[in-house]
Amino acid sequence: MESVVNGCIKKKIINFSPGPAKIPEEVLEIAQKELVDFQGHGLSVMEMSHRSKEFESIIFGAEKTVRELLDVPANYKVLFMQGGGAGQFSAVPLNLMRTGTADYLVSGSWSQAAAKEAKKYGTVHLVAPTPEKFGSVPDESEWKFSDNSSYFYHCGNETVHGVELPTTFTSVPGHLPIVADISSSLMSRKFDVSKYGMVFGGAQKNVGCAGVVLGIIREDLFGHARKECPSVLDYKLLDAHTSLYNTPPCFNVYVMGLVLNWIKKHGGLDAMDEMSQRKSSLIYSVIDKSNGFYYNPVDKRYRSRMNVPFRVGGVNGDEELEKRFLQEAGKLHMVQLKGHRSVGGMRASLYNAVTVEETQVLADFMQDFYDRNRV
Incomplete structure (x- = not known):
């Protein structure tokens, strides 16, 4: 893929990074244009007061678009917080x-990390045994909930292991708030916010x-935070200050506001979902038709639309083939295809x-690589 910049042909990088991930070029161009002069105000967003009317229009505008895209009920608050998704492992x-x-429910490395962190503050009850290898989820009919639980926590999409859960559940007790880390699937499809007590996601x-x-x-x-909860993690305090308790x-x-507007402009969440299905189907189709040359370790019922892990050369992968795969992909300007260090x-x-x-x-490329290297 090529583009012309100042009369010169420029090879365009295709970025498959799991995060920080690709940002729409249209958004980057707007941010670049406004970097030193935001909408004629003569200063950058990075140097304006967060108490100014200009920044309030940015953050309140972003909240408005979140509510529109996800049809957020009036009795739900929208917060913009710091600390990344990992910070929420403690904040929750x-x-x-x-x-x-x-x-x-532990279905991959991120829900496992969240459960480990939560153990610092109370008792964590696993609704199902943690699998020896991540790639599937025990049937929901087998989940067992504790009698005095405060909430049910899960990760909607496990970025490392490529496991994606449904957005609705049948076995969770009706009184139990559902909390979901949806960092990797946020704004990729619609879901019924009213079925959850809380959802959160890192922007990247x-x-x-x-x-x-x-x-x-x-x-x-x-209003139920522990007394030792840091103020910057206290949801009630953050809401009382409209996410402006601190800078x-x-x-x-x-940038998030720009991306949300881009999603809205390009068809909203229905369009994002449709494209997600098309994109993931393209890759899974090559994998499934490769006679085991490519191997995806995830139960087909839980295959992620967002993150597709696979081995090259069989179930355990062939080190030489995988090295060559990355080298050849790099020559075609495809980057960030190497799997997480914990799974390879x-x-x-x-x-x-x-x-x-x-x-x-x-x-x-995957099809061509298969055709040239299959035994």
Whole structure:
């Protein structure tokens, strides 16, 4: 893929990074244009007061678009927080573990890390045994919930292991607030916010750059933070100050707002979902038709639309083939395809900003590589 810049042919990088991930070029161009002069105000977003009317228009505008895209009910608050998704691993139990116990489903490394962190603040009850190898989820009919749980926590999409859960559940007790880390699937499809007590997601996958977390929380869950909960993690305090209790990551919120507007402009969440299905199907189709040359370790019922891990050369991968795969992909300007260090292999992350055309380039390369290297 090529573009012309100042009369010169420029090779365009195709970025399959799991995060920080690709940001729409249209958004980057706007941010570049406004970097030193935001909408004629004569200063950058990075240097304006977070108490100014100009920045308030940015953060309140971003909240308005979040509510529109996800049809957020009026009794839910939208917060822009710091600390990344990992910060919420602590913030959730510090704010919500009223009974001293919470239920967790461990389906990959991020929910496992969240459960480990929550154990610092109370009892963590696993609703299902942790699998020896991540790639599937015990059937929901087998989940067992504790009697005095404060909430049920899960990760909607496991970035490392490529496991994506449904957005609705049948076995979770009706009184139990559902808390979901949706960092890797946020703004990729619609879901019924009213079925959750809280959802949160780091921006650096689908909605911007690293440094800000979007949280959507039902208002009746506010006001129960432990006394040792730091003020900057206290949901009620953050809401009372409209996410401006302390200086927020202003530029990151600004970029998120631009990305949200881009999503809205390009068809909203229905369009994002449709493209996600098309992109992931392109890659899974090559894998499934390769007679085991490519191997995806995830139960087909839980295959992620966002993150597709796979080995090259069989179930355990062939070190030489995988090295060559990355080298050849790099020559075609495809980057960030190496799998997470904990699992190895490859991983293609297909977030909103990755186009169907770019995904087709990867699918065509995978097919060609298979044709040239199959035994």
